[in-house]
Amino acid sequence: MGSMTLKGQGPGPLPPLLEQYVELRDAYPDYLLLFQVGDFYEAFGEDAERLSRALNLTLTHKTAKDFTTPMAGIPVRSVDVHLEKLLKLGFRVAVADQVELAEEADKLVRREVTQLLTPGTILRENLLKPEANYLAAISTGDGYGLALLDVSTGEFRGSVLYSKSALYDELFRFRPAEVLLAPELYHHPAFLQEFQRRFPVMLSEEGFQDEVGKTALHKQFDPLPAGLEHPALLRSAGAVLAYALRVQENGLPQVRSFVRYDPGAFMQLSEATLRTLEIFEPSFVGDRSEERTLLGVLGLTRTAPGRRLLRAWLRHPLVEEAPLQARLDAVEALVKDGVLRAEVRKVLYRMHDLERLAARLLAGRASPRDLAALQRSLALLPELAGLLAGVGPLFSLSERLPQPVAVAEQIAAALVEDPPLKITDGGLIREGFDPELDELRQRAEEGRAWIARLEGEAREKTGIPNLKVGYNAVFGYYLEVTRPHYALVPKDWRALQTLKDRMRFSTPELKEQERKILQAETEAIKREYAVFLELREQVAQAADEVRQAAQVLAELDVYAALAEAAVEYGYSRPRFSRDGTLQIVAGRHPVVERSSPFIPNDLSMSPAARLLILTGPNMAGKSTYLRQTALIALLAQVGSFVPAESATLPLFDRIYTRIGASDDIAGGRSTFMVEMDELAGILQGATSKSLVLLDEIGRGTSTYDGLALAWAACEYLHDQVRAYTLFATHYFELTALPLRMAAARNAHVAAKEEAGGLVFYHQVLPGPASQSYGLEVARLAGLPQAVLQRARSVLDSLEASQKGLSKEILEELLQLDLARTSPLEALLFLRRLQDQLRGLAPQEAEAERLSQV
Numbered sequence: 001m002g003s004m005t006l007k008g009q010g011p012g013p014l015p016p017l018l019e020q021y022v023e024l025r026d027a028y029p030d031y032l033l034l035f036q037v038g039d040f041y042e043a044f045g046e047d048a049e050r051l052s053r054a055l056n057l058t059l060t061h062k063t064a065k066d067f068t069t070p071m072a073g074i075p076v077r078s079v080d081v082h083l084e085k086l087l088k089l090g091f092r093v094a095v096a097d098q099v100e101l102a103e104e105a106d107k108l109v110r111r112e113v114t115q116l117l118t119p120g121t122i123l124r125e126n127l128l129k130p131e132a133n134y135l136a137a138i139s140t141g142d143g144y145g146l147a148l149l150d151v152s153t154g155e156f157r158g159s160v161l162y163s164k165s166a167l168y169d170e171l172f173r174f175r176p177a178e179v180l181l182a183p184e185l186y187h188h189p190a191f192l193q194e195f196q197r198r199f200p201v202m203l204s205e206e207g208f209q210d211e212v213g214k215t216a217l218h219k220q221f222d223p224l225p226a227g228l229e230h231p232a233l234l235r236s237a238g239a240v241l242a243y244a245l246r247v248q249e250n251g252l253p254q255v256r257s258f259v260r261y262d263p264g265a266f267m268q269l270s271e272a273t274l275r276t277l278e279i280f281e282p283s284f285v286g287d288r289s290e291e292r293t294l295l296g297v298l299g300l301t302r303t304a305p306g307r308r309l310l311r312a313w314l315r316h317p318l319v320e321e322a323p324l325q326a327r328l329d330a331v332e333a334l335v336k337d338g339v340l341r342a343e344v345r346k347v348l349y350r351m352h353d354l355e356r357l358a359a360r361l362l363a364g365r366a367s368p369r370d371l372a373a374l375q376r377s378l379a380l381l382p383e384l385a386g387l388l389a390g391v392g393p394l395f396s397l398s399e400r401l402p403q404p405v406a407v408a409e410q411i412a413a414a415l416v417e418d419p420p421l422k423i424t425d426g427g428l429i430r431e432g433f434d435p436e437l438d439e440l441r442q443r444a445e446e447g448r449a450w451i452a453r454l455e456g457e458a459r460e461k462t463g464i465p466n467l468k469v470g471y472n473a474v475f476g477y478y479l480e481v482t483r484p485h486y487a488l489v490p491k492d493w494r495a496l497q498t499l500k501d502r503m504r505f506s507t508p509e510l511k512e513q514e515r516k517i518l519q520a521e522t523e524a525i526k527r528e529y530a531v532f533l534e535l536r537e538q539v540a541q542a543a544d545e546v547r548q549a550a551q552v553l554a555e556l557d558v559y560a561a562l563a564e565a566a567v568e569y570g571y572s573r574p575r576f577s578r579d580g581t582l583q584i585v586a587g588r589h590p591v592v593e594r595s596s597p598f599i600p601n602d603l604s605m606s607p608a609a610r611l612l613i614l615t616g617p618n619m620a621g622k623s624t625y626l627r628q629t630a631l632i633a634l635l636a637q638v639g640s641f642v643p644a645e646s647a648t649l650p651l652f653d654r655i656y657t658r659i660g661a662s663d664d665i666a667g668g669r670s671t672f673m674v675e676m677d678e679l680a681g682i683l684q685g686a687t688s689k690s691l692v693l694l695d696e697i698g699r700g701t702s703t704y705d706g707l708a709l710a711w712a713a714c715e716y717l718h719d720q721v722r723a724y725t726l727f728a729t730h731y732f733e734l735t736a737l738p739l740r741m742a743a744a745r746n747a748h749v750a751a752k753e754e755a756g757g758l759v760f761y762h763q764v765l766p767g768p769a770s771q772s773y774g775l776e777v778a779r780l781a782g783l784p785q786a787v788l789q790r791a792r793s794v795l796d797s798l799e800a801s802q803k804g805l806s807k808e809i810l811e812e813l814l815q816l817d818l819a820r821t822s823p824l825e826a827l828l829f830l831r832r833l834q835d836q837l838r839g840l841a842p843q844e845a846e847a848e849r850l851s852q853v
């Protein structure tokens with residue numbers, strides 16, 4: 001319990017309302033408490049300040065006798081919007097509702113915390129994005145145990161990672177909304193700092209206390225699922241579950257299994273690769289538009305589960321050929337049959353998010369509308385299965401597609417067509433479904449019919465021609481008589497209300513009928529509620545089937561989306577080579593080509609030609625070429641068609657990219673440090689089956705250091721690692737590498753200097769570039785003339801002083817035939833080289849030597 005204090009001013013005691021607030025607030029110390037006061041959720045004191053800052057709300061003050069404290073509030077009716085923002089900002093929120101009616105004005109009503117919300121455990125549909133929403137936990141002990149839980153679908157999985165960088169890469173793929181760290185990590189300042197920098201999400205060490213995790217696991221699963229034998233994984237899985245159970249107090253019946261997966265079964269994609277390839281998000285900070293990402297271009301799915309699956313496939317490409325061919329077969333079938341594709345996508349468009357629906361069903365939280373949506377979706381399944389049945393590669397989908405027809409029929413028989421959202425207001429259940437309900441409704445109906453007849457009968461009996469029967473909320477049913485006819489009102493009528501020119505009456509019979517109607521109606525609503533709960537429970541029996549249907553549909557949706565993209569954008573089916581051949585004909589960058597005309601380019605590599613040195617002026621298109629190569633390889637291993645006329649590729653185990661400068665100023669690391677860090681990771685991790693893309697390595701330091709590092713890295717990749725490497729560089733010196741390395745080649749991106757300046761062809765051709773056009777690009781960018789002129793003269797003198805140094809010396813060395821060189825000749829040759837390297841002309845060199853004698 002807290003200290004019962006509230007930031008404020010004045011000597012007075014806390015008023016009772018605030019005392020109640022402080023008590024609840026202190027019971028949930030790590031949460032931001034939203035405290036219902038009538039139509040508003042309020043926060044007070046410091047929390048009011050936090051809330052107003054977070055949501056940009058006006059800060060007011062709550063004032064009592066001799067006491068005042070800051071106050072901020074949000075209207076109850078728009079709470080969802082604000083909750084969504086708070087969760088996104090990483091808050092945990094406790095919602096305290098008034099749980100009794102305010103009967104007297106001054107009485108303090110009871111309030112209780114009715115909901116806990118944290119970013120990683122959201123179940124409420126209107127607070128969720130279509131994307132998966134993961135809660136992650138990490139602990140150590142013979143590697144890192146990583147557990148991930150998506151409460152909204154029940155997906156529960158985990159893995160063991162054996163290095164910190166592998167852990168980060170994996171986390172970066174899943175992008176958890178909230179992370180629990182075991183105490184040994186949470187209290188490790190260096191780790192915590194680095195972690196927070198990389199993943200600015202809600203962090204805590206909760207769920208790891210003593211045995212709560214184990215207890216939670218044993219309660220959830222009996223026996224424990226396989227895969228939890230690893231101690232660190234067991235701890236993390238337990239923590240995730242315990243934490244989620246604390247928030248979702250009604251339990252997590254939607255969590256039915258745990259899957260331990262092996263990251264080695266997928267292509268490794270480092271965090272840098274996911275970023276630089278702009279698969280999910282544009283890397284340019286100022287640009288948040290998703291269109292500029294691979295997902296933005298390919299994301300033609302029509303259902304939420306399909307969208308989540310596409311994301312999952314993109315972040316975990318496969319490394320085995322057989323399943324990829326199966327995916328490609330399915331995509332191809334839908335590419336070839338445009339009518340089928342259109343039909344399938346049309347049906348999918350009408351499907352609801354069955355995956356989350358199944359989770360809500362299991363959690364006992366499905367609303368009448370959920371069931372109606374389920375029914376409509378299930379009713380589409382036979383049609384879909386029919387569409388797929390005749391199509392070879394899609395046949396297995398149709399076979400795996402369950403047909404819970406009985407459930408759909410049951411819902412259709414029980415539920416009205418367009419049910420209300422709430423289950424407590426009645427109007428849910430069809431006539432003729434439940435005899436008891438029908439009877440209650442019948443009774444109410446009889447009462448209403450009696451009242452309907454009453455008007456005519458009473459007019460006749462009393463002779464009051466304009467007598468009316470009416471209803472209002474305060475008095476119930478009444479008979480209304482206007483002033484001129486007051487004398488005709490029978491004695492036994494009881495006056496209810498007198499208005500200006502009319503009076504309202506009741507009779508014992510009317511009251512009796514009214515009571516009957518009311519009672520029948522109340523009971524009917526109760527009965528409807530019970531019937532609905534029963535229906536929901538029965539439907540929940542089919543939740544596993546619904547979930548499986550959702551999975552099959554998601555897969556179909558992804559195939560159809562990939563096929564749609566393939567047709568729409570002119571992609572072709574990739575082939576996989578066994579001998580390591582890589583042959584891309586007319587490859588394109590899938591995202592860049594969407595927004596501007598694009599020049600396709602070829603690429604040809606093999607184990608015998610696996611290092612490509614790519615030169616060319618700035619802006620020529622070097623990094624675009626590197627990126628498109630990576631994207632084509634990635635798409636192929638997702639099972640998608642690729643943006644190329646044709647493409648044959650080896651199956652890569654990893655894609656590494658080191659492209660563009662990514663500063664990490666917040667993390668206190670220079671551009672160069674980040675670059676070297678990433679390079680180190682690549683050189684350590686890459687294998688002969690990896691695709692490595694390096695752009696201007698060594699740029700961040702002095703020219704010679706940079707050149708030397710670039711050179712050495714190339715050599716290492718060529719000789720030791722033997723990875724497929726594309727190396728884009730401005731160091732012209734590196735174009736000499738192919739002279740010395742058997743499997744290295746030169747290529748350049750063509751540009752030509754013309755009268756008007758530099759013309760870019762964006763065309764990749766064999767051989768090195770003729771020169772670097774840095775100054776020309778600078779001129780295009782509009783650098784002042786004076787600066788350009790000065791740069792030109794500096795460049796001239798630099799070039800003069802280096803003249804002959806690299807190219808000529810290398811040439812001479814290479815041409816020297818040692819078998820025919822005497823020791824003296826060799827010595828003289830060496831001296832001449834040394835003089836040249838020192839930058840001395842022959843006469844100067846002679847003079848210097850004489851002076852030394």
Ligand SMILES: Nc1ncnc2c1ncn2[C@@H]1O[C@H](COP(=O)(O)OP(=O)(O)OP(=O)(O)O)[C@@H](O)[C@H]1O
Pocket residue numbers: 592596597598599600601616617618619620621622623624625762763
């Ligand atoms: N094949 C292509 N067809 C059409 N436009 C292209 C092509 N390749 C690149 N571009 C365009 O040219 C511009 C420069 O491309 P890119 O960034 O790849 O050049 P770069 O050679 O890597 O430059 P720098 O050396 O300055 O990094 C981009 O705007 C890109 O859209």
